[in-house]
Amino acid sequence: MDKIDIEMLRLLQEDSRMTVSQLSKQLALSRPSVTERMHRLQEKGIIEEFTARVSPAAIGRATIIFIQLSELKITPQEFEKRIKEEKDIIECHRVTGQTSYFIKAAVSKIEGLGMLVDRLIPFGNINTSIVLASPIPYRHLLPEQE
Structure with missing residues (x-):
């Protein structure tokens, strides 16, 4: 480039x-x-897609949550297959360390968080964090120049 x-x-x-x-x-x-x-x-896969960024709050999903899933009770492949069906989840990352997955979700109300947690509990231990503010909600990426 x-x-x-x-x-x-x-x-x-x-x-x-x-x-x-x-x-x-x-x-x-x-x-x-x-x-x-x-x-x-x-x-080359550098540009993956052209898309519109949608504001979760503007479509009634103002509560953003990060969920850590650990001690997975099923295989990662099975979990990943099932998690793709969860419409509240907007990102899911398999990671190293004690936590198996970091999950980002957007729900309409705290009740929605409760229902999502109830659906995730069978897969492992859940730890949730509600986003209070996002000083860097998204950053554009460019290659480092030498």
Whole structure:
């Protein structure tokens, strides 16, 4: 990746709806060059997808929770298969250490947290933390430059 690719990533992360024409102007490249670079970044897996970020609070899911699951009672493969069906869970990461999984969930009310915990208890020990504030809710990523 060169400086132009990195700048393209920065621009697209700021506004993924930016058109090829807009990118072309910003990067001082032809539209075919921009399109070719974008396709190459997608083929390499650097750009995974183009998506819209939705505010959990704006759709009635203002309570964000981090859940630590430890002492798993079923195989990781079985747990991961079953956890994909949980619509309240927005992220799930298998990790090293005493905790097996870190899970991020968004629920509408504390009652929703209780119901989610009840559904997760059969899989292992649960430790929950409710998010009070998010000083860095999301950060754009760029490769480190040498």
